[in-house]
Amino acid sequence: AADVAQAETSSEDALAQADRHLVQQDLDAAHELLSLLEGSAPVLWRRARLCESRAQEIKRREGVAKCRHSAAARAQLLEGLSHARAAIEADGDCGACHMWYACMLEATARFEGTRAEILAAVEIKKHFERAAELEPSDPWAKHYLGIWFFEVAGVSWTTRKLASALFAEPPTASMEQAIHELLAAERLAPDFSARNPLYLGRSYLQLGQKEEARTW
Structure with a gap:
């Protein structure tokens, strides 16, 4: 039992450190830390957040107006959507999981065009509402x-x-x-x-x- 408690504390500390890296935009450090952790819901939604930050970083570095103009940024957003979807599957009662799934769904729909944005709109709203309800x-x-x-x-x-x-x-x-x-x-x-x-x-x-x- 003591070993389990110690492992949980260690994981929580690692997630808190990953959050600090994400806020500070130290994305390489965040990636290194998150890659060492098992794919639980709290890890997966943070990986989605990391992908979104990396997409924005690529957009700035390449000097493009929107992520859809960059193949590398689009790839990051699609990876982020995959992580966010897995996060919800791992824990459907996690508010942050629903919020980041909605964020990534919105981001990927944007580069697929107006029709995709309209089709995704209802689901995006549903997950933002669920996130607000849970948190x-x-x-x-x-x-x-x-x-x-x-x-x-x-x-x-x-x-x-x-x-x-x-x-x-x-x-x-x-x-x-x-x-x-x-x-x-x-x-x-x-x-x-x-x-x-x-x-x-x-x-x-x-x-x-x-x-x-x-x-x-």
Whole structure:
């Protein structure tokens, strides 16, 4: 029993160290550490996160505007999606697993085109909602859900017509829903992300509420 407890503590310490490497963008160190750990759900979603960070790093290094313009970045995102899917299969009650699966599904759908994005939208929302349900104190799930509402609410007329052709009931959203989730995230952890106030301001502007937008 003591050996099991020691192993669990050692694994938790390694995951905490991997998190620090990921935050600091020391991706090689994060990869080295995660590759030594067994493929449990906490390890797998972190591998997905690592792949997303590597895709962004490749995009910057190659000087391309989007990950879909880089074969290497696309490969990282597809690998990340595979890790995230395996994480959910390993533990369906892990909020971070659902959140990173939704993030990777969204990222890979983007480089497959508008039709793929529309088809993936419902599943992406479902997993962000599940993540928020499982981890009610985590601002990130609500943040990403808020961005989902913002982006779906702001799609073009052409995209709406395509969605109507693909779904009997296409996904819908409003800027009010986006604001609700983004504010909830901000209440959980004020200033946790520079992007959250940015999207709040943009959501208020879409509603013509300039005074509220300025507060963010």
